[in-house]
Amino acid sequence: MPSENPTPTDAELVAGTLSGREDYFGDLVNRYKGPLVNYLFRMVRQPDEAHDLAQEVFIKIYRALDRYDPQYKFSTWLFRIAQNAAIDRIRKRRIQVVSMDRPNDDGGDGVWEFPSDEPDPYRDSRNRERGDAIQQAIDALPWEYRELIVMRHYGELSYEEIARAKDMPLGTVKNKLFRGRQMLKKSLAQYLTD
Amino acid sequence: MDWNDPSTIDEWLYLEPDGELTSAELRQLDAAAAASPETAHTRQELARLSEILEASKIEVRPSFEAEVLASLPPAPWSARHPRSWWGAAAVLAVFGGAAALLAGMSAAQLQPVSPFLAAMAAIGDLLASSVAAGAGLIGASWRGIGLAVGDWLGESIPNAVAFGVFVVGVNLILLRLLRRRSRFEVVASESKSTSIE
Structure with missing residues (x-):
């Protein structure tokens, strides 16, 4: 538990929350908010929507916390729920996620990326351009690669966690990440030589 | 894996940014990169790819955690899983009380039979009567439904x-x-x- 152990496990935090300590759930939120918001942001492409969706996911998790089985990783459970929430949201918004030819109608999102400490118009514009290029490259990936790349890089899940969350053999996860990364490298080639 | 096989080295290059290589594999990859400028270049590109993806993460808004905690519903699991032993304990207490009462009454009236046994027998009789009455009621209900459906179908x-x-x-x-x-x-x-x- 947080007071006795500096780094409590997820299962300990869940048990603590179930015993009435809401602040333990706060620790879980704190632990996963970054990966979850970033994962959802790459899926729905709107920062505010990603935050709202992440909040919904945490509330859903909280409601069902007593059904959590500690023999599975908490992150796997969290990202399964997040994945379903993101897919539902995408379906509702009817976003076409695979066409690279489609113009980026969420162009303003790039402002959120690469915040600079000092004013530098050239760097800002270059960062924005690169941010847009990254989003376009991710959007251009086939769905099966895109999901895994986003889970790995933005959700910060390990290969094993992705395999569990997706019900896929570990070898398939490695292979899809390999292929997805090859495509990303090709799409972003001009930004990889700086 | 055969590290002289170009496909193995290619695979390792892509696994390296995720920290999925053993130290022995890393040493072999270092050797391969030293021997091949193309491998070294790809390795550099992949490291850069990981860097720019990492740098493209957004900041979570500072109030996020507080917003989540403020919107949590009252602990839903306590309502979903009421302490189920309470019901059992209440039934036990009621039967225990009834047994004690009957035992007390029997002590005065049913000498020389053990008051406790007499009370248990009385409770047993009560339960048997209830079960018999319930079974009769259910049987009659089903028979009634059967007759009604049979009449309706026969029409x-x-x-x-x-x-x-x-x-x-x-x-x-x-x-x-x-x-x-x-x-x-x-x-x-x-x-x-x-x-x-």
């Missing part, structure tokens, strides 16, 4: 056909419910397609 052929359709329909609904795939399976299978409409 005309359309009634019998309508009843048959009803029974088949109910069975089909049950079958469909049993075979319905879970939400996650549906999403997982649909995720295999390359686009979302």
Whole structure:
């Protein structure tokens, strides 16, 4: 538990929350908010929507916390729920996620990326351009690669966690990440030589 | 794995940014990169790719955690799982109390039989009577329903056909419910397609 152990496990935090300590759930939120918001942001492409969706996911998790089985990783459970929430949201918004030819109608999102400490118009514009290029490259990936790349890089899940969350053999996860990364490298080639 | 095989080195290059290589594999990759400028270049590009993806993460808004905690519902699991032993304990207490009361009464009236045994026998009789009454009631109800349905079906052929359709329909609904795939399976299978409409 947080007071006795500096780094409590997820299962300990869940048990603590179930015993009435809401602040333990706060620790879980704190632990996963970054990966979850970033994962959802790459899926729905709107920062505010990603935050709202992440909040919904945490509330859903909280409601069902007593059904959590500690023999599975908490992150796997969290990202399964997040994945379903993101897919539902995408379906509702009817976003076409695979066409690279489609113009980026969420162009303003790039402002959120690469915040600079000092004013530098050239760097800002270059960062924005690169941010847009990254989003376009991710959007251009086939769905099966895109999901895994986003889970790995933005959700910060390990290969094993992705395999569990997706019900896929570990070898398939490695292979899809390999292929997805090859495509990303090709799409972003001009930004990889700086 | 055969590290002289170019496909193995290629695979390792892509696994390296995820920290998925053993120290021995890393040493072999270092050697391969030293021997091949192309491998070294790819390695550099992949490291850069990881860097720019990492740098493209957004900041979580500072109030996020507080917003989540403020919107949590009252602990829903305590309502979903009421302490089930309370009910059992209450029943036990009621029966215990009844047994104690009967035991006290029997002590005065049923000498020389053990008061406790007399009380238990009385409770047993009570339960047996209740069970017999309940069973009789259920039996009579079913018999009554059976007679009513039998009369209705015997009145005309359309009634019998309508009843048959009803029974088949109910069975089909049950079958469909049993075979319905879970939400996650549906999403997982649909995720295999390359686009979302």
